[in-house]
Amino acid sequence: MSEDINITINDQPVSVPKGTLVVEAAKKIGIEIPVFCYHEKLGPFGCCRMCLVEVEKMPKLTTACTQTVMPDMVVKTESPKVIKAQQGVLEFTLLNHPLDCPVCDKGGECPLQNNTFKYGPGDTRMEFDRANRDKATPLSPVITIDRERCIACQRCTRYSDIIEQESALVMLNRGFNNEVGTFNNEPYDTKYSGNVIDICPVGALTNTQFRFKARTWDLDNSATLCAHCGCNCNMTLGSRTNKFMRIETRPNDLVDDGWVCDKARFGYDFIESDHRIVEATNLVDGEYKVAKTLEIARQTAESLKKIVDEYGPESIGFIGSPFGTNEELYLYHKLFRFTLGTNNLDHKIYIDTPGLPVDHYDFLNVETANLVLLIGSDPAEELPILDLRIKKAITRKGVKLAILNDQKTELDKIADLSLMYDVGSDEIALAALANSLALELDIEMVEGETSDESLTGIAERRMKEMAELVRTAMKVCVVYNPASLTGNSIFMLKHLLGVINKIPTMECGAIPAAPFTNSLGAMDMGILPDYYPGGISSSDSGKVDQVWGDGSSLQSKGLSALEMIDKAESGELKALLVYRNNPVIDFPDRKRVESALKKLSLLVVHDMMKTETSVLATTVLPSNGPGYDEGTTTNIGGRVQYRKRGLNTKNSPDWKIISKMINSLSEKPIEYLTSFSVTEELSQTVPGYSEISKKSIKKEGKTREKIESANGVVPEIGKVESSGQGLKLRIAEQLFAKDKILDASSPLAHHFLPSTLCLHKKDALKLDLSNGDQAILAANGVEVKAIVEVSNRCNPGAVIVPRVSDDQGLLRLSRSCSVNWVEVKKPKVE
Amino acid sequence: MLGSGALIVMDHTVNIVEAALRMSYFYMHESCGKCTPCREGTRWMYQILNDIQNGKGSSKQVEKLEDICDNMSFKCFCALGDAAVAPVASSIMHFRSDYDELIKNLESDEVSA
């Protein structure tokens, strides 16, 4: 694309790359060509005929949205011929449009309204009754279609076809009777269906939740971020009189490409939920007493200090959250590391370390790579917008896709190579791939037998194919989900990344695609037992002292979240502060977690929703959470963006509560004015965040500098737990799961699935179970009911259970974050 | 010339407006509905011709019909839109008197009233 082509539009010269459309070239010099059917993400189509322009030496008018630039082209967009055509086309478009603008939800932000004002004939010559079609018809529980208003621009059907690639929405019928609909009138309920509301240039596709609630000009829009997954898509939260109204996309090509998933658009009911924690309470004599939040924060800090003085700093712990903002987590790190002097900080149950041995890739690199290697990740359920980006890269940018996973995912359909390893054998599978690459490079290999098919379920030949695919690619983007890896596999994965990086002329980068909002930020902010912020190992006391001042490094090794529960069980841990986490549900073995938490003398829960953990707390602090809070978050691509406040609240912001705790204990209190004061401080102290400031992250955010990982030695393969009865359990993430965020009253409730377990054919035969049977998963003395689905979603010897709700209590079945065994049996017949 | 690129020979007993109406009905039915001028224009032309044929027309409508033809021709996605224009436009061009005859009765009624 080095060649630039010079063209003239309305006597203004412009130089654009070859292949640019005239409409885009005009946009570049500020000339507007009206369009309806053209959308920059959907490509040329040319059906609305609104963008007709005159090109010299062309016999008739041409559509600017389909015409690519040609050398020395002379385009006129305002000639009498063009104006006549625009008026004519608009008259046709409006011929059977109902003109119910005062009632229409699109009124005020409607391209048809705008174009009619600017280019329209001003009057209609239609003397017949306008055609009547179906008014408000539900297309799905969240989208309502008004077929009368549709101008048949086919943006929505093309979106369904090109972007989400479901081809769920289609044009039905022919000629004047054509209309948007679905096959057999089935509901249009894909994961990304809501985007058609934004791209509809008229009010035909409307948000059922927002219908008739407010006029668009009455909304207070705040440019905020989605807080559901690690993509951190940009969105606009519209509110009126401090009431939540709607979510719209806010295109940012570096992150979301202009789309958001349905969970982002319709899954924001929780911000006005009754289950929110709105006031601070203290357990006094078995009764919760309400008090001032900041006063309770001070008391909490003092009681934590008391326990530290009495039992030592190892007796307290902090379980943070991958959902908090960088500022909040940074302040908690300060409180626990420097004010209270403990390393017991963690935010997760799996094992992960900050930093990568290769480049940290972002979303754009998915498109520019030659090969995307997905490891243990299911973007469709975990990170939907990354899923769209991968689909775009594979189908439209010619990128290859290789998948190494323990379950079948939606992307397998378009993958060049998809290998499925046995559940729990991820470490060996990764080692096998690393070894077959290392063999050719003649570098150090992982010891032990890795190529045997019986170990991983992948034949050596197939693994060689994968290695060949990786080796021949010029640029590899590895997307891995640390949360789906078992045990210490993450070290093997980082070894694999290192090996790929050693291939000559290879560009390699990775996206650590953990499915939580800010898990990268949580690691960067040092909410880890063994790492300070910026990936500085706590054992590296010299470096710690250098960054944080002398005496900052702590001698003790911190406890991980699961170890903290162990210590609480044994009585060694006296106090625990849980910040926006729900260990009772999200940690393995609920009974033990509950009994451990009950043994604590102080359990502080700082959360935004009432949870099973907050019920056990001695002190509850309110957290504002998405919608009300503000701060920065770091997405999986390392982009730091600002999450703006959408609604106002009387409650103190989280950073104020935490800084109150710090200030009430320290001699030199630091008063922060806004969340940006914290951002400013952390940009000075956290390595990698030095360029993050209010200004630099303003619109599109800023990528934080890469954090180096400790140059590790070649890891050894851990012992394979072959002992165990029954099948290996793999809990799969589900996008629309019934949890604290999406409850039964959510508009997305129709997406909730019943409790299901996926078995391989062989196992099903052995257990004498067939599709649709009721079965019971049993382990740890706990039984979970599920419906059997016999599929080849996993290799034999395992059972995949999607986590469909909190009530399902799936994690009760597991004991640790490595391999867990469950028994699948038939329910007893009574 | 009448029809899409073809020559249709009719004798003098044929009502030209009715023939144009029949052909515009064909094109309305045949339009795929992808592009706006063809989808909306063919139907509108049919509606107007239907009015004229049924004695409800006016000379203004014939002028409007000519303008619709102008708005449609060479502005559609495919040639069906252009073809739909041809019979109507050429029938007005060559047989305007037939249209006027159908309209005359009505307008004289209006003047007397």
Added chain:
Amino acid sequence: MILKTFDGVKHLLIGLGVTFKNLFSKPVTFSYPEVKRIMPERYRGRHFLNRDENGLEKCIGCSLCSINCPVGCIHVVSAENDPDHPVSPGERYAEVYEINLLRCIYCGYCEEACPVDAVVLREHYELADYDRDKYLATKGDLLVYPEPNEFKVNILGNTTRV
């Protein structure tokens, strides 16, 4: 001198002429609380919301009055009509319709903007009260006329009541 005197008397008589003329004409003043002035047809007094011939509210809750209001004294919250028990003829109706009469400047822009002729400024000019809270006119205060109002547009394009 004589000319000057003549001039003075002439002007005195002209002046007195007006006085004497009005002595026999009907007075323009009237005893106000007992007698009410009949206001011109297009007088812009207090606001009212209209109903249509079926007794439904005309207002469709489009908020165009509120966005056009130069002082921002109108607050509209709309909601969807229940098809079985419609409040207004369209798909939407105004759930809340409030006008702050103290802030209002009676410019009539709301009336101009209304696409369905729902809000009108009528001839009511007695707006004094002792209680500030009473100036917040809600839907109940505005929907007091049960009969539909008919309108016509005159040659200047102005809407007038029939």
